[in-house]
């Protein structure tokens with residue numbers, strides 16, 4: 001495949017994951033930045049991605065909507081196993097597990113926190129849901145807490161897209177004001193990821209004066 005890939009991205013959404021991966025891999029790509037949520041502020045985006053969600057990714061005939069899946073695609077398609085693992089590698093099961101863990105376990109509770117602390121109109125906010133899922137999220141960090149006691153990274157003790165996937169979940173939690181509840185080894189891991197030049201290039205892309213400002217815990221208005 002020779003075409004340049006195109007990524008549709010909104011600051012500070014999880015489209016940061018493939019953007020960060022593209023920067024790590026130094027792949028030539030096109031970036032389309034959108035206001036958040038594009039479903040409300042850029043209605044014509046629905047013609048590109050009927051879901052209205054970000055990211056959206058196009059590479060030739062390939063179209064993808066899953067941020068971690070796009071990272072995996074980039075590793076495989078560009079043969080960038082310096083940032084990923086092969087199926088024969090001893091840590092491959094862990095690699096897949098962390099990739100899926102990043103959303104199925106770690107961002108899922110945070111979407112409920114976001115929705116019921118700030119995205120819904122005031123009369124539909126649900127402080128009990130917010131508190132329950134704050135505790136749920138922090139409890140679901142248990143596996144990561146244990147792993148990081150004696151590892152600097154998730155797989156083969158080197159940086160891979162599994163760190164991008166899980167690192168974004170931690171960054172989202174930080175945006176929600178929850179990083180103060182992270183164990184010291186998780187705080188140090190997040191700082192290590194954020195210090196990477198590719199993260200520092202990718203993170204501010206698409207940010208502007210009208211960008212979404214995420215309210216932080218305890219979310220008082």
Ligand SMILES: N[C@@H](CCC(=O)N[C@@H](CS)C(=O)NCC(=O)O)C(=O)O
Nearest residue numbers: 013014037039053054055065066067
């Ligand atoms: N599973 C998808 C989820 C995509 C998603 O829900 N993105 C959020 C931003 S983090 C979004 O676009 N929300 C806006 C909306 O639902 O309108 C992924 O990992 O990329």
